[in-house]
Amino acid sequence: MTKEQFEEEKQQYPADFVEQEYYCKFIEGAGQFFKRIENNIHRDDIVEKPDYTHRYKMGVDLGKYQDYTVITLIDLMNMKVLKQDRFNQIDWNLQKSRIEVAYLKYFKPEITMDSTGLGDPIYDDLSKKGLNIVSYKFTEQSRMDLLNNLLLLLEQDKIKIPDDPILKAELQYRDWETDWEI
Numbered sequence: 001m002t003k004e005q006f007e008e009e010k011q012q013y014p015a016d017f018v019e020q021e022y023y024c025k026f027i028e029g030a031g032q033f034f035k036r037i038e039n040n041i042h043r044d045d046i047v048e049k050p051d052y053t054h055r056y057k058m059g060v061d062l063g064k065y066q067d068y069t070v071i072t073l074i075d076l077m078n079m080k081v082l083k084q085d086r087f088n089q090i091d092w093n094l095q096k097s098r099i100e101v102a103y104l105k106y107f108k109p110e111i112t113m114d115s116t117g118l119g120d121p122i123y124d125d126l127s128k129k130g131l132n133i134v135s136y137k138f139t140e141q142s143r144m145d146l147l148n149n150l151l152l153l154l155e156q157d158k159i160k161i162p163d164d165p166i167l168k169a170e171l172q173y174r175d176w177e178t179d180w181e182i
Contacts, residue, residue, distance in 0.1 A: 033147070036155055042080055042163070055076040056076060057073070058103060059073075059074075061114045065088065069095050071098065074159075084162070110133075111131060112134045116136075123135050
């Protein structure tokens, strides 16, 4: 492997992976999928108000009974994830209303929505209302792409997440390799 190839590999893989695989080092906590979570926490105690000079992106993961619907917004100007809106056991119409309220509050950002299974008709309804929305179908590959992208953003300190105990626990303790239902 050339030095250039090695440098490219280092950019594509987490540092722990490189240390273990290329330098044969034992790394404490290397089994944890996401690293540097605590290093990338923002602790803004103020209520986050939308800034009309910023651009936002919105993601929606749908759920209804056991699973939660989660609306996530990210400020693209500073790569700061805003406090998530999580809810479950509410009517689909109310869920669509909450999604639309967040969409309007943050100046109509592009929405990427889970349209796997039951998400398809929700996506269709919101799309017909004129929301700037993109369908996202979860597959094993698309899921791994998302997780690896977040892993690299955290490792390279390019994203900041809220000091939310639920979000931190999900990122720290969930077995992302096996704990998944499509």
